[in-house]
Amino acid sequence: MRTAYSVETVRAAERALMARLPEGALMQRAAAGLAAACADLLGRVYGSRVVLLVGSGDNGGDALYAGARLARRGAGVTAVLLTPERAHAGGLRALRRAGGTVVATDSAEALIERADLVVDGIVGIGGKGGLRPEAERLAGTVTASRAAVVAVDLPSGVDADTGEVRGAALRADLTVTFGTYKPGLLVDPAREYAGVVRLVDIGLEPAAGAAELEALQHADVARLLPVPVAESDKYRRGVVGIAAGSARYPGAAVLAVSGALRGGAGAVRYVGPAAQAVVARFPETLVSDAGPARAGRVQAWVVGPGAGDDAATVAEVLGTDVPVLLDADGLRLAERDAVRGRAAPTLMTPHAGEAAALLGVRREEVEGARLAAVRELAAVYRATVLLKGSTTLVAGFEGGAVRANATGTPWLATAGSGDVLSGLAGSLLAAGLSAVDAGSAGAYLHGLAGRFAAAGSPTGAHDVASHIPKAWRDVQATAR
Template identity: 80%
Template structure:
């Protein structure tokens, strides 16, 4: 699992390591890792043109020391100083001693030095920076031509704790981060600016860092959570999920939600609603009912909302049930905050940015710019687990780090894709996973299925549902490499 820590936690951990080691050890470890990654990207170091964009403080020091290492291997290294009077003294001396060139940002040749580089190292602002790039820094970043851009610890202009970007920011091809991941490297829009993230070990142990702020599941984590039937299992012991979805206008939403549910690990799927004929025609194994949810039979979890229209009565019956409930789409619009907060059983809300904005009473742009804070606020306000869909899907609950889904593809932004996810996650709820795990595992499998189904081309929601068994088999393989 990738775990990410706040700036405050990282700073505290660094102080612990510095107290038990020689002075400057952290910076030298960071510089060595940064230089090694730059060398790997260059392939041939000797004769390469490298430009360092250097701000004040330790971030610039990391860049200067790494540049000195590259210069000693024959690279032509130039440092453009944005604050010459506050540049790291030791790093600057090391670069000069190695034969590096030092240029002030206000010199006429500065932009040309940047434009001619084959590799540019962003050491402008560290993880404690706030707000976008200042004008002089933005001007130099704009001068980059065909160079590979490597960010030191975090792209300058990205908020390390949230991934928010306010103003101009560096778009890196690779970010070399030190000691621990920061939430802003995993959460959009920051994730998009970070490019490929490389973690360099500088001696920080989890015990030095305290509580994680965010985490991203990986294959092994998902494998451990997948529900697997045993020898004594039957369809009821494996869990039954109820689906209340669809309407005369949107029968397809019911079909797609059932498709996701049938592939989600539960033993049986009950469908309740007016799209029963469409559902049974496509999936004859479904247990269908046109009556109220309370008369449909026993379930271990409900999914309500996709294509529901204005059917508040059926929604109310589901919310009154004493089993876990996943609420999506029209269900989010119809359910009141009090209705959700007063539920005794777990609740999983699955809004996209527009639905989240409506629930919070803010503009959609505010949610998209601050995804982490929006997910946390929704979880707090509604007393529920929240799966905020989008370019990076987040799962937030009242306890524990926010889960960040690392899978997916932009091709999943297609009609009905969310209906499939609702059914899949709801089925995992019925199979016994708690709301946080069901949302996280569902998002992970759904994202992988989107990748498998699309292979870089347009994809329909039904294709995503059909790909779920393949990704389930891949993730669940004990012999996977």
């Protein structure tokens, strides 16, 4: 599992470690890891042209010491000092002793245009807001150049704690981060600026339980997935109820059922007006026309996909005493107090537009501050919230680390994809997973299935559902 910590927690861990180490040792560890990553990206260090964009403080010091290591291996290294009077003195001495040169910003553009590699050491993890005008100008030159870009700890101009980008920021091909991940490296929009993220272990030991963000990996998901035993039957494995679809949107019901049948529960019950379409596609589905209360026993409900204006069914499902996944039209139709007052878990699965409507803000505000939005929604509704997007976020209302997932592909932005996710995550709820785990594992498998289905080309929601078993097997096989 990848865990990300706030700047405050990282700073505290750094202070504790520096108290036990010789002066400067921690920066040398970071610089060594940074130089190695740069060398790997260059392939051939000797004769390469490297430009360091150096701000004030330790971030710039890391870049300067790494530049000195590259210079000793034969690279031509030039440091561009954005704040010469505040540049790291020890790093400057090391670079000059190694044969590197130092210039002011007015000489930078021509150097950047000829560079093989640019190292972004402008702003560290404590930076807030976008780039200052001089740095923004240099960032434009870097973007227009052919140089590969390596960011030191995180790209300059992004917020380490929130993943927000408030103004201009520098885009990296590779971000070398030290000690632990920072939330901004795992959450969009900042994640888009980070490129590939490489973690360098420098010996930090953040306080236990202080993680702000978690990103599950194959082994973590494999431990969550339900596996039947010899005594299992379809009812012991869990039964998920699907209340979805309408005369106008029967396909939503079919797609939700398709995800649910592949999600680990033993049986799927369907109630709603699309029973004929559901059974025609999936004859193993247990259908009922008597409404949720008379459909038979279930361990979880999925309600809302394609429901149109059927507020009565949404209210009936929310009144049950089992976990409920609330999606699509169900999010619009549900009364806030009905969600907040539930004793059983509720998992809400909005996309950014739906989240914005629930919070009463513009969609752009949610997209620009996704971490804040998912936490606020969870708190307001006293529910677990899965905020869909290029990085899916899952937050519980009782606090704790937010889960981030990036297994998806842009090809998942297709009609019905969310309905498949609802059925899949709802099935995991019925199989006994907590709301946070069901949302996290469901998003992980759904994203992976999307990758397999698309394989770099357009795909449809049915194809995504059909690749869930492959994603499931891949997770289990890799984790063995």
